[in-house]
Amino acid sequence: MLGSGKGSNLDSIARAISSGDLLADVQLVVSDSPSAGILDVSRKWGLPSITIPASRFKTRLEPEIEEELACSLKAAGVEIVVLAGYMRMLKSPMLDAFPRAIVNIHPSLLPAFPGVDAWRQALLAGVAVTGCTVHWVDGGMDTGSVIAQREVAILDSDTPETLHARIQEAEHQLYPQVLNSLRALQ
Numbered sequence: 486m487l488g489s490g491k492g493s494n495l496d497s498i499a500r501a502i503s504s505g506d507l508l509a510d511v512q513l514v515v516s517d518s519p520s521a522g523i524l525d526v527s528r529k530w531g532l533p534s535i536t537i538p539a540s541r542f543k544t545r546l547e548p549e550i551e552e553e554l555a556c557s558l559k560a561a562g563v564e565i566v567v568l569a570g571y572m573r574m575l576k577s578p579m580l581d582a583f584p585r586a587i588v589n590i591h592p593s594l595l596p597a598f599p600g601v602d603a604w605r606q607a608l609l610a611g612v613a614v615t616g617c618t619v620h621w622v623d624g625g626m627d628t629g630s631v632i633a634q635r636e637v638a639i640l641d642s643d644t645p646e647t648l649h650a651r652i653q654e655a656e657h658q659l660y661p662q663v664l665n666s667l668r669a670l671q
Contacts, residue, residue, distance in 0.1 A: 487515045487554075490570035492523030494590060497657035498567070498664065499530040507661045513561040515554065517546070517573060533561070545574045555582035565667060568622065569660070572601075575622055587622035588667070590660050592652045594618055594634050599627035604649040607639060614638055615648070617656045619663040632667075635659045 486495055495514065501507035514527040514534035527534040537554050540546045546554065555578050558566060566579070568589040575587060593603035595618040598610070607615035616636040621629035635655040639648060 486511055486513075486523075486567045486569055487517075487571040488523035488569045489516060489518050489521055489572040490523060492521070492526030492569070493653055494569035494656060494660055495523050495526045495530075495532075498569075498661050499526070499532070501661035501665075503530075507665050509664055512563045513558060515557070517571070523570070540573070542573075544572075545576060548576065548578055551576060551578040555579050558583070565664070566622075567660075567664065574624075574626060576624065580622070580624060585621060588632065588663070589620055589622050589627070589629070590656050591618045591620065591627050592649065592656065594636065595620060595627055595631060602645075604652055605645045608643065608645060608648060612639060615652065617652055617659060619659060633659060633663045 488495060498507065499511065502509055502511070511532050514523060514532050516523050516534070516536050517540070519536045524534050524536070535557060538550050540550055559582060564586065566583050566587040568587065579587065591603060593607060594616045598606040604615065614636050616634055618634045619632045620627065621632065623629040635658070637652050637655050
């Protein structure tokens with residue numbers, strides 16, 4: 486699992502594994518930020534984790550760092566790469582190493598509102614419904630084929646924070662379900 490943030494999706498996936506609702510193993514947790522909460526969540530669940538070297542780019546890794554990342558994941562026995570709040574785009578080293586085996590969860594009903602702060606984009610656009618999407622990762626920003634989506638209604642009283650929290654609740658239900666179905670296909 487790759488993440489840059491607080492790790493709430495890792496926590497929900499680990500809970501689903503622990504309860505037997507998700508038949509999977511987390512082989513390795515990787516973060517591009519040594520202070521990311523996902524590393525604390527990894528420790529809480531006793532999962533192996535590493536931090537990849539800093540990149541000079543904000544939205545992607547240098548090819549050599551991404552190549553090292555792919556090698557680390559392969560060495561750990563990873564079959565499906567799960568992105569959860571990972572804030573860098575993956576390019577050819579990872580896409581070539583894990584063809585059609587990288588999934589991401591995004592806080593909107595793609596193709597609407599790709600990129601950062603999708604819940605804020607939805608509020609500003611005045612739409613009545615948003616949600617979350619699990620999709621295959623390709624070379625674009627949130628452009629891969631949709632696997633599954635879950636809708637979340639936007640309430641008149643919503644703030645960016647309350648909407649984001651409700652979308653994350655939907656993510657925490659949807660992601661383990663989708664990962665279970667992907668595992669069944671292998």
